[in-house]
Amino acid sequence: MFKFKRFTILQDQCAMKVCIDSCIFGAWVNVSENDKVLDIGTGTGLLSLMLAQKNKSIEIDAVEIDKDAYSQATENVKQSSQISLYHEDIKSFSKSNYDLLIVNPPFYLDALNSPDAKKNKAKHQGTLTLEELAKQISLKLKSEGKAFIMLPPPEMFQMENLMLSVGFKMNKKLQVRHQKESKVFREMAQFSKNELMYTLEELFIKEADNQTYSDDFQALLKDYYIIF
Numbered sequence: 001m002f003k004f005k006r007f008t009i010l011q012d013q014c015a016m017k018v019c020i021d022s023c024i025f026g027a028w029v030n031v032s033e034n035d036k037v038l039d040i041g042t043g044t045g046l047l048s049l050m051l052a053q054k055n056k057s058i059e060i061d062a063v064e065i066d067k068d069a070y071s072q073a074t075e076n077v078k079q080s081s082q083i084s085l086y087h088e089d090i091k092s093f094s095k096s097n098y099d100l101l102i103v104n105p106p107f108y109l110d111a112l113n114s115p116d117a118k119k120n121k122a123k124h125q126g127t128l129t130l131e132e133l134a135k136q137i138s139l140k141l142k143s144e145g146k147a148f149i150m151l152p153p154p155e156m157f158q159m160e161n162l163m164l165s166v167g168f169k170m171n172k173k174l175q176v177r178h179q180k181e182s183k184v185f186r187e188m189a190q191f192s193k194n195e196l197m198y199t200l201e202e203l204f205i206k207e208a209d210n211q212t213y214s215d216d217f218q219a220l221l222k223d224y225y226i227i228f
Helices: 020-028 045-053 065-081 117-123 131-141 153-165 213-219
Strands: 036-040 059-063 084-085 098-103 142-150 169-179 184-191 199-206
Touching: 020 045, 020 142, 020 169, 020 199, 020 213, 036 045, 036 131, 036 213, 045 059, 045 084, 045 117, 065 131, 098 131, 131 142, 131 153, 142 153, 153 169, 153 184, 199 213
Parallel strands: 036 059, 036 098, 059 084, 098 142, 169 199
Antiparallel strands: 142 184, 169 184
């Protein structure tokens, strides 16, 4: 169980637990009034709940292929009337015309699989490749819609090229480091078909003492983390 200021995440049935990069991602994504949002591979429902907290006028469809994760997400999103949950493969999900899409996709393309089959499905591109994801994004979003994606740097480079192939450009990117001098371990990006000025942002989680959370991290997560 992971408690936030306004909701609680049950996660004992999910392979992928609440992690700090997902929390950063959910806090970083901007939503607008009356947005219709699609959350692909919702897992525990964390990202949907974080977005729902930002704006009470948005409506979210959250799709999850894993049965146990879907069951657990069902319990978690009961806290929000804004979220509708679907136990489906996104490739057969028929709804479209969304204003905003958010996804933390499987990204271990070549790594050895874990003995844990659920974790494999959540972390490896066995059920949804990045190429398939790019295609689904192009099918599910409105022409002026925005897609928010989180990946490690090598996979984000690949994803940027795949998104270009379906007509989307990267408008902004957040590079996340554990500490200021650490390597970037996650990148979060906004894609759209609109001609917008590209912006690059950086965030490091902790100060050099590896104990104190950075001011920027605290500011980003203050509406969610109980400790701030």
